[in-house]
Amino acid sequence: MIAEVIVDITSSTTDKIFDYSIPDGLDVKVGHRVVVMFGSKKVDGFVINIKETSNYDLDKIKDIVSVKEAQPLLTQNMLRLCFFMKKNFYLRAIDVIKLCLPPIVISGKVKAKYIEYVLPNFQSIPVLSQKAKEQIRLLLFLQERGEVKKEIILKEFSSSTLKNVLQKGFAIIKSVQEDRKPKSTFTVKKKEIVLNKQQQEAVDKITKSKYATYLLHGVTGSGKTEVYINCIKNALKQGKTAIMLVPEISLTPQMFARFRNAFGDTVAILHSNLSQGERFDEWNRIKNKQAKIAIGARSCIFAPIEDLGIIIIDEEHDSSYFSQSNPRFHTHEVAKYLAYLNNCPLVLGSATPSVESYYLASTGEYRLLTLTDRANQKQMPNIEIVDMMLEPMKGNINIFSYRLIAELESCLAQNNQAMIFINRRGYSSFIMCNNCAYVPKCQDCDVSLVYHKEDDMLKCHYCDKRYKKMTVCPKCGSSSIRYGAVGTQRVVDELKKIFDVPIFRLDNDTTRNKNSYAEVLEQFNNTSPSILVGTQMIAKGHDFNNVTLVGIVDADVSLHFSDYRAIERTFQLITQVAGRAGRSDSEGKVVLQTYFPRHYAYRYASTYDYKAFFKREINLREVTKFPPFVHLLRVLVISENFEKAEIVLKNIYDEINFLQQTYSSDFVYLHAMKCPKKRIQKNFRYQIMMRINKKNQATIIPKIYEICDKCKQNKVSIFVEDDPQNLS
Ligand code: ADP
Numbered sequence: 001m002i003a004e005v006i007v008d009i010t011s012s013t014t015d016k017i018f019d020y021s022i023p024d025g026l027d028v029k030v031g032h033r034v035v036v037m038f039g040s041k042k043v044d045g046f047v048i049n050i051k052e053t054s055n056y057d058l059d060k061i062k063d064i065v066s067v068k069e070a071q072p073l074l075t076q077n078m079l080r081l082c083f084f085m086k087k088n089f090y091l092r093a094i095d096v097i098k099l100c101l102p103p104i105v106i107s108g109k110v111k112a113k114y115i116e117y118v119l120p121n122f123q124s125i126p127v128l129s130q131k132a133k134e135q136i137r138l139l140l141f142l143q144e145r146g147e148v149k150k151e152i153i154l155k156e157f158s159s160s161t162l163k164n165v166l167q168k169g170f171a172i173i174k175s176v177q178e179d180r181k182p183k184s185t186f187t188v189k190k191k192e193i194v195l196n197k198q199q200q201e202a203v204d205k206i207t208k209s210k211y212a213t214y215l216l217h218g219v220t221g222s223g224k225t226e227v228y229i230n231c232i233k234n235a236l237k238q239g240k241t242a243i244m245l246v247p248e249i250s251l252t253p254q255m256f257a258r259f260r261n262a263f264g265d266t267v268a269i270l271h272s273n274l275s276q277g278e279r280f281d282e283w284n285r286i287k288n289k290q291a292k293i294a295i296g297a298r299s300c301i302f303a304p305i306e307d308l309g310i311i312i313i314d315e316e317h318d319s320s321y322f323s324q325s326n327p328r329f330h331t332h333e334v335a336k337y338l339a340y341l342n343n344c345p346l347v348l349g350s351a352t353p354s355v356e357s358y359y360l361a362s363t364g365e366y367r368l369l370t371l372t373d374r375a376n377q378k379q380m381p382n383i384e385i386v387d388m389m390l391e392p393m394k395g396n397i398n399i400f401s402y403r404l405i406a407e408l409e410s411c412l413a414q415n416n417q418a419m420i421f422i423n424r425r426g427y428s429s430f431i432m433c434n435n436c437a438y439v440p441k442c443q444d445c446d447v448s449l450v451y452h453k454e455d456d457m458l459k460c461h462y463c464d465k466r467y468k469k470m471t472v473c474p475k476c477g478s479s480s481i482r483y484g485a486v487g488t489q490r491v492v493d494e495l496k497k498i499f500d501v502p503i504f505r506l507d508n509d510t511t512r513n514k515n516s517y518a519e520v521l522e523q524f525n526n527t528s529p530s531i532l533v534g535t536q537m538i539a540k541g542h543d544f545n546n547v548t549l550v551g552i553v554d555a556d557v558s559l560h561f562s563d564y565r566a567i568e569r570t571f572q573l574i575t576q577v578a579g580r581a582g583r584s585d586s587e588g589k590v591v592l593q594t595y596f597p598r599h600y601a602y603r604y605a606s607t608y609d610y611k612a613f614f615k616r617e618i619n620l621r622e623v624t625k626f627p628p629f630v631h632l633l634r635v636l637v638i639s640e641n642f643e644k645a646e647i648v649l650k651n652i653y654d655e656i657n658f659l660q661q662t663y664s665s666d667f668v669y670l671h672a673m674k675c676p677k678k679r680i681q682k683n684f685r686y687q688i689m690m691r692i693n694k695k696n697q698a699t700i701i702p703k704i705y706e707i708c709d710k711c712k713q714n715k716v717s718i719f720v721e722d723d724p725q726n727l728s
């Protein structure tokens with residue numbers, strides 16, 4: 001028999017399938033990882049098909065050397081996904097396989113953890129001389145206790161006693177695999193919940209459904225998670241399994257606890273905060289069907305699960321569902337295909353669906369389900385917009401408005417908690433010489449350096465390079481230095497000057513190590529009154545009962561990005577953050593500080609009018625010809641050598657321009673230019689932006705890939721980004 005094998009050679013761009021013959025006596029199945037000879041080297045490969053014979057010269061076909069694991073690593077679903085992604089995202093098969101298998105599984109460095117137990121051997125009747133007192137004592141101990149962990153025995157008895165008893169066959173050793181289960185320190189109270197009418201309707205429709213995509217639109221706190229839980233319960237009842245995806249940052253300890261409460265050990269969690277061992281075990285628990293529900297971030301869509309009854313993507317609008325670096329793919333598209341393969345429903349849930357998804361729901365391609373009210377019957381918190389332009393006229397030059405200070409005072413006086421949101425970490429976004437306006441920038445990147453007060457350093461947020469703080473301007477010698485827009489550290493500093501309550505901070509700098517994220521959240525949860533300051537990390541998923549006030553220090557941070565999604569993102573972020581207030585019995589309140597108080601993103605966010613926002617935004621996209629009405633494509637050309645990059649850019653542009661002549665009516669826009677961030681980590685960055693009519697995209701996009709392939713040159717990287725989420 002012949003096996004078709006995808007070989008794992010990272011250095012090469014080879015994406016071919018090779019035939020190897022299966023030697024007699026070797027049990028090779030589809031999905032197995034095998035060792036094969038490739039040239040003169042032994043490499044790993046994956047068996048994707050087994051056939052009778054080969055088109056190649058049978059004499060020249062080499063044998064498979066060995067099989068690496070007893071069970072195949074790749075599941076049926078993974079193999080089919082592999083071909084789907086190869087075709088739709090232009091990826092190499094081996095790269096897709098590596099998405100499916102966590103590095104820890106591939107490396108084979110982590111092994112299952114075994115615990116040894118000692119138990120009496122009832123088959124043999126102990127014959128011992130009275131002198132062997134210790135051995136007799138051990139046997140009596142075992143007879144009384146049954147099986148005992150070896151480590152406990154060794155505390156009570158010497159190792160030679162145990163050895164003797166084992167050698168004589170009076171006792172035996174049993175090894176049991178123990179799972180390193182991720183511990184959740186968080187506990188949430190179990191609540192008996194009766195679904196309301198809209199929730200029940202959603203659950204019923206989804207449960208009955210075969211393959212279809214549902215968009216579950218429900219305000220924050222409307223009980224979407226309860227809908228997911230009930231749909232999953234129904235899927236399990238039918239003997240099926242489930243995948244639920246959440247953005248990495250909203251995979252909070254509370255979320256863990258909630259699903260553990262509902263499903264116990266049948267749920268496995270794949271999270272980047274797990275230790276290697278924990279991740280290995282959680283993955284294996286899914287693979288060997290001990291766990292029937294896989295919850296995790298984007299890559300959990302590749303969990304080794306079969307027989308899916310439902311796939312859920314929570315916070316479906318989140319940009320983390322698009323992988324930005326290679327291999328690039330869109331999680332929604334992968335999920336749709338997987339749902340199709342399993343003939344099961346896909347549920348996209350959000351309080352602020354992406355404009356694309358809501359558009360598809362409006363055209364009938366998705367089925368819309370709506371939850372209109374908060375489950376606790378409380379109103380959404382009132383959002384008060386404060387015009388920061390007017391504060392100086394009132395004599396306030398602080399970073400907090402008078403309104404926000406007043407609200408903070410009353411919130412804390414009532415022993416409640418507040419969350420202060422600022423989507424910028426560090427102390428200030430840049431520092432500047434007051435005399436000559438010099439701004440220190442990173443040597444390797446085209447960005448200004450961010451001041452971090454804690455380590456009194458300037459840091460580049462693109463490459464992490466650190467620099468000494470500027471105390472004297474290197475250009476003009478002035479020592480009058482001004483701080484730019486505020487970040488989380490500065491907000492904490494300023495709050496400390498005003499309020500005498502515990503203040504916690506949550507951002508990328510405070511959560512570098514594995515457990516600090518959960519620790520900060522737990523401390524905050526247990527401390528009232530208190531304030532939590534954070535970046536978008538605090539915007540999602542958290543459910544703190546005592547939070548009655550949310551302050552948004554600078555809502556405009558994301559409003560002016562040069563990205564057609566900037567306004568949508570701002571609207572989404574504000575709605576999400578606002579949703580953190582007033583989740584239990586007490587009423588919530590939001591103070592939003594901005595220099596653009598009349599912007600429609602704020603107007604519709606403050607009235608929680610998603611539909612009005614959508615209408616406005618979708619009209620704009622239609623008129624200006626942006627997605628979802630056209631397809632946006634960017635070719636990125638990157639090199640340390642800008643001359644080389646410019647040559648490659650020109651070659652690609654010329655070819656695409658030529659293509660445009662054939663398909664002139666399909667190109668809405670075509671332009672080559674420098675990227676907004678002209679240089680990152682020493683690399684010069686250029687781009688070709690294209691907007692293409694959807695009608696002919698299936699013909700045009702493959703041609704773009706072909707062109708880029710043809711124009712490849714040494715030391716220049718080319719990336720085709722299909723609907724890029726980040727246009728920096
Ligand atoms: P979402 O996921 O939409 O933000 P959740 O499912 O987290 O909403 O629900 C918000 C809160 O309301 C949770 O504490 C949840 O336990 C509670 N809840 C949800 N549905 C109901 C219901 N039908 N009756 C009572 N409480 C509910």
Ligand code: ZN
Nearest residue numbers: 433436473476
């Ligand atoms: Zn200066």
Ligand code: ZN
Nearest residue numbers: 442445460463
């Ligand atoms: Zn840098």
